[in-house]
Amino acid sequence: MIDEAMGKILGMAMAYGVSVLGLFLAYVNYRKRIVKAERVMTTTAWAVVAVAVLAVAGGVLVVSRLAGAAVETGVGPIELEQPEQVEIEVEAPAPPGSSLADAPPAESTRRQWSWIGIIVPATIFLVATVVTAALHRHFSAQPPGAGG
């Protein structure tokens, strides 16, 4: 399992990686189709790519170090577990209304069949079926590509 800090870095790297791929496709197409350039990638473009790669690699390195440091020292938003508190909570008697486990079992209600459990779903089901059929009939009769 990937830890939280690495997950954040990896997730953002993937999201922005795919966006940068879109940028690259856009640039290549613009050069080919609009500028009609013989060389798709200019020296400046390569320089920008190199700077961006270095910046991203540096950023990832710094952030991963910071994340590691934050976890080790307990600084920042990445909180360490506090086992003592957990133990106290477990031992203390829970007041009523502090857990869903306090609720009385409702199995008896749930097992009972009732007309409402048939009539309400059946009505909604029938209406949905009729509406679906009507929609299909209506739109199938329309000519294709009205606006497309």
Add this chain to the structure above:
Amino acid sequence: MNPPQSLVSLVLLDWVWVGLFIGLMVLCGVIFYRLGKRSEADFFLAGRGLPWWLPATSVYATHTATDTPMWITGTIYQWGMRGIWYPFFSAWCAVSPFYSTRIFRRSMAMSQAEWQNLRFSGLGAELLRGWLAGWQTFMNMFVLAWVSAAMGKVCVYLFGWPNWVGVTLFTTVCAVYVLSAGYWGVVMADFQQGLISFAVITLVSLWGIWEAGGPTGIVDRLAELGESWRTNPFHFDAFWGLDGSQFYALDLITLLLMALLGGLGMGNFIDWYPEAQRIQSARTVRDAAYSIWAGGLAAIFRNSFWAASILGFFVLFPRIESSTEYEFGWFWMGFTYLPAGLIGMFFAAIIAIHLSTISTHLNLGALYATRDLYHHYVNPEADEQKLVRVGRINTLLLLIGSFVLGLSMESITAWLIFALWLQAAGIWLPSILQVMWWRFNSWAYLSSWIANLLMSWLVVFVLPALGVLPALPDWVNFWLLAILVSLVYVPVCFLTKPDDMDHLVQYYVAARPAGLWGPVKREAVRRGLVEDDSEYPRRPLLAREWNPREADGWSRHDVIAAVLSSFCYLFVAVGIAGLLLFKVWGAFCLVGAVACGWLMFRVIDPKMKAMSEAFEGTQAGLLADVQRRTRWENHP
């Protein structure tokens, strides 16, 4: 993690309803197979011919995901009725129908990435389109993974099923109709799923309120607990402050400004992207506007029902400390109190809200991958059948990718969902400026996106880790990021050239944006492409007859409609919840909502009708231009 324990066991009648409803939902999508395969516009926009109520239910259904009830339960349980303001961001749908929706629909862009290419010119416009297309393709996969993971958790909690079953089973069912019928299947199934989920949410919430002691019982019990403030949506701890555990008036002001002014922009919120698809699938500008307005309002309506019933849950369990436990409160009420049969329908509704979100993001991600990456960049000459085939392949790839992410990288999806909201801050104002101000160019908008990447990392991750910044409340984070990012895009805007005037005029004639567009408008008038609307007579506020050319321009009617619409949303948000608790102010608010809604309709509908009729005449020509541009045929 604790071993899974089953909260609920369904009886035969429940399973019968679950099976029938799932079958109907899938069938509803699949039978539109023949329509979906006709063209790229059919596979992704249902041929741009839908009446407003179909995309409206789709907007509502998409706004309701599997984790939405858990999120809203969590906020109401923690904050009381004032927690209703956190999901109020949907109120951008109150303003957008009268501004950005209209502009986007008129542009005829198939996706938001394509719109960037129509609004801006040159290399910057192309880079923006490529950037957004890549971002949206990947983000939709992440949202799919996130929502599927939420469904996995729900199934673990309710039935004790293994996580992978919940993650993959229902998403796979959904893929059947998205793959076969594309957006036709999505929107038709959404209609049905929207109606089912709306009915069930209303039923379960009312049932929960009743079981918790009824409206007066809940209010009395809150008073006994010394928690009466929980029924007040305007209860603030102070006007402002820096403690994240408090709710300040500035939190509400920030949320309202973010939502309502955000309606003027495009792309401020992650919800904009699916709604942009619904806007373009509507048959007229009027239908597009009403679809967004009604869908957003239904979401606000739903939130209020949830809020009242969660207060009922609170009085039953006022001392739950674990958020993972109380977030399931609304589910717990439904599964505990409903009788056999209705529980099956309840579970079918949970599946419905899951499927509606999944289907939207499957089709939307495939739209960006197909229209913007494949069609525009890889194979501009592809024919319609080829594009539909590629659309299906992209849908399948997104599905597989989402399973991999949802099952193995939950921490990543959790972070990215957070990052998505966070990024709304940095690009909030640029997303408005790109619509309202002609001089805001592609380089400024692109730089705001890139700067936002850096700034959001700094503000919420790097600087707090270094101890430079404390953990800040949401309203401070929002404004801090907005200011920091503006330090980048404002200089970039003024240091780079404006977009090409010919291109801007072409865009202005098609989309007719309002705001700071004076120089472009004057140039369009000078070229004889649009009429000078300053010479038109001033129409009465409740005018019934509009000249189509006059209706095409902007007037005070649009502003007044947006203001009335915003008040309608506000009154509904507060009024429904208040009325469900038998509060007098709830009834007054609802009367106010009806009055504002009626007046809004009277002010704007005649104008909308005339404008839509006029626009229909020019739509085919504009669409042909957009198609040529995607195929690189009419670039300057």
